Amino acid sequence: MITLQENIDIKEFTTFKVPSICKYFTEITTIDELQEAIDFSRKKKLPLMPLGGGSNILFVKPFNGLVVKINLKGIAETFKNDDYVYASAYAGENWDDFVQSCVSKNYGGLENLSLIPGNVGTSPLQNIGAYGVEIKDCFFSLKALHIESGKVETFTHESCNFGYRESYFKNEGKDKYIILEVTFLLTRRNHKLHMEYGAIQEELIKKNISNPTIQDVREVVMQIRKSKLPDPKVYGNAGSFFKNPVISNEKFELLQKDYPTIPHYQLENHTVKIPAGWLIEQVGWKGRNQKQAAVHNKQALVLINLGNATGNEVYDLSFAIINDVKDKFGIDLTREVNIIS
Numbered sequence: 596m597i598t599l600q601e602n603i604d605i606k607e608f609t610t611f612k613v614p615s616i617c618k619y620f621t622e623i624t625t626i627d628e629l630q631e632a633i634d635f636s637r638k639k640k641l642p643l644m645p646l647g648g649g650s651n652i653l654f655v656k657p658f659n660g661l662v663v664k665i666n667l668k669g670i671a672e673t674f675k676n677d678d679y680v681y682a683s684a685y686a687g688e689n690w691d692d693f694v695q696s697c698v699s700k701n702y703g704g705l706e707n708l709s710l711i712p713g714n715v716g717t718s719p720l721q722n723i724g725a726y727g728v729e730i731k732d733c734f735f736s737l738k739a740l741h742i743e744s745g746k747v748e749t750f751t752h753e754s755c756n757f758g759y760r761e762s763y764f765k766n767e768g769k770d771k772y773i774i775l776e777v778t779f780l781l782t783r784r785n786h787k788l789h790m791e792y793g794a795i796q797e798e799l800i801k802k803n804i805s806n807p808t809i810q811d812v813r814e815v816v817m818q819i820r821k822s823k824l825p826d827p828k829v830y831g832n833a834g835s836f837f838k839n840p841v842i843s844n845e846k847f848e849l850l851q852k853d854y855p856t857i858p859h860y861q862l863e864n865h866t867v868k869i870p871a872g873w874l875i876e877q878v879g880w881k882g883r884n885q886k887q888a889a890v891h892n893k894q895a896l897v898l899i900n901l902g903n904a905t906g907n908e909v910y911d912l913s914f915a916i917i918n919d920v921k922d923k924f925g926i927d928l929t930r931e932v933n934i935i936s
């Protein structure tokens with residue numbers, strides 16, 4: 596039986612820590628409770644919003660609906676053969692606890708994604724990624740509840756349609772499904788380590804590690820993340836606020852004439868990815884604030900709450916940055932964070 600709370604401030608359930616009133620709030624630990632919550636929102640004719648760790652969401656307005664915190668728990672595994680294991684977790688498991696549990700059993704594949712905040716159930720939504728790895732690299736399948744029919748459906752790698760911080764669930768499937776459980780195919784031996792990212796190599800060299808294990812990679816990734824990213828407990832934030840824009844080769848060549856030092860990564864399909872942090876720095880926003888919302892002084896891709904920011908203040912700051920980048924470079928920045936407006 597679910598317990599409903601009315602008119603609660605969602606602030607403490609999100610890492611941005613901006614205040615916002617939700618009409619109804621509940622936490623569910625079973626599929627039956629989830630169904631009960633869906634029935635309640637249907638009866639009240641109110642929208643339903645699943646919530647995980649609240650680390651990729653910004654409430655700009657009060658939410659006149661039911662927020663359902665997904666607390667489905669459990670981790671399981673099945674060996675495929677001597678080389679691979681299927682590792683599964685329910686949606687409400689904390690992402691990094693799951694990564695830690697896999698690494699401690701010597702299951703390889705997720706170590707570069709150590710310490711990303713949030714829950715397992717949300718990881719496919721934006722195909723979380725860091726340090727050269729995305730979950731799509733070892734994702735196997737997921738189970739999701741179709742809200743309208745109440746049926747549980749299985750999604751394969753292909754049906755999730757993963758892209759850079761994108762998936763089916765952020766596009767056509769948005770607001771239609773609640774992810775219940777995710778399964779990854781991980782290695783049991785002959786791990787494929789991803790150490791292309793310069794800082795990982797530097798740290799391993801500093802530590803005199805020439806034959807790193809997946810445990811070593813996890814340690815190093817955690818160390819780098821702690822030194823580079825603002826801790827939401829100190830300054831509310833949701834990690835990268837914007838996606839790194841992808842532009843055509845032609846557009847890039849024109850820009851490079853004016854900005855010869857512009858950093859970039861050549862992609863397939865004649866496109867180039869530009870670090871959004873660099874663009875934001877170039878338009879002078881790094882370390883600056885607008886009211887109680889600011890651009891972090893070490894990582895310009897992260898917008899922070901200086902203490903008493905409202906959702907609108909953060910949103911307005913993002914809008915000002917988007918305009919300035921567009922004026923100077925003709926590039927459209929898009930927000931990675933889910934905006935509730």
Ligand SMILES: Cc1cc2nc3c(=O)[nH]c(=O)nc-3n(C[C@H](O)[C@H](O)[C@H](O)COP(=O)(O)OP(=O)(O)OC[C@H]3O[C@@H](n4cnc5c(N)ncnc54)[C@H](O)[C@@H]3O)c2cc1C
Binds near residue numbers: 646723774824826
């Ligand atoms: C300091 C910091 C660093 C970060 N670093 C990274 C990084 O390196 N790489 C990266 O990719 N991301 C990063 N993020 C962003 C964030 O951690 C991820 O996007 C994470 O997957 C969000 O999970 P969550 O459970 O907190 O999602 P929430 O914020 O709770 O929800 C996000 C969206 O998913 C929906 N949702 C929640 N649960 C479900 C469900 N079960 N089924 C369907 N929809 C659901 C919500 O309605 C919402 O729209 C970072 C965030 C912070 C604060």
